[in-house]
Amino acid sequence: MTIAPDDARQGASHLYRAMRDFVQSMDDSLPGKFEITKEGIVHDMMSPGGPHEVTAAHVSRRLERLMPDELLAHTGTPDVEDESEGIMRHPDVMVIAWNDLDVQGSIDPRTLIAAIEVVSRSNPDNDWVGKVRDYPLIGIPVYAIFDPRTGTGAVLTDIHPTPDGPRYATRKDFVYGEDVTIGDWTIGTENLPLYE
Structure with missing residues (x-):
């Protein structure tokens, strides 16, 4: 069977909506966090x-001590979502303007100044691989x-086109104890806890 491009987009959109409905129904039922990636549903x-x-x-x-009042480093809900790409993520910290946070439903990811993730012990590839691809x-x-x-x-910046889609061109690694620059702000990483 041949699927025309418009039919393929409609099928992908239908699949995404089905995954989104599932994720929303599971959010209060099971522990952890559900996200939709280019690869499917991730449960952390x-x-x-x-x-x-x-x-x-x-x-x-640490970020909010340095940022202007119209910005915040938000650690709550909602998700960031790009339905056209079939991606719904929930960053651990979002650097965003108050005005861009004040919306009904999901946040447009293009309004974020930065997304910050703390690597999960149970699924580190979600942060180091999946989100490096999706963000x-x-x-x-x-x-x-x-x-x-x-x-x-690590801090990844400078989105550029590649044959596999947009990717970050610059990666700056750091070790806890060093200063790290996220967007326009440099914070210390001393005294951050480690998993035991």
Whole structure:
């Protein structure tokens, strides 16, 4: 059977909506976080509290001390979603303007100044592989990764076109204890917790 391009797009859109409905129905039923990627649904079984949330809170607070009042380093909901790409993600910290956060439903990922992820112990490839692929595809200009498994991280910037789609051109690795620049702000990474 041959599928015309318009039919293929409609089929992909239908599949995405079905995945989205499933994710929304599971959000309050099962622990962890569900996201929709180019590869399908990801379920991250992170447990609440501990080094993951403490790291996100420290990074958020350190950034907000430096940012102007019209911006925030948000650690709550909602998701960022690009339905045309079939991607719905939930960054641990979003650097965003208050006005861009004040919307009904999901946030347009192109309004984010940066997305910050704390690597999950249960599914590190989601942050180091999947989101490295998905975030430039949906237009998030800066992606910072903090990894409590190793006490290291990276900041990815400079989206550029490639044969496989948009990708980050620049990666700056760091070790906990060093200063790290995320967007226009440089914060310390000292005293961030590690997984035991």
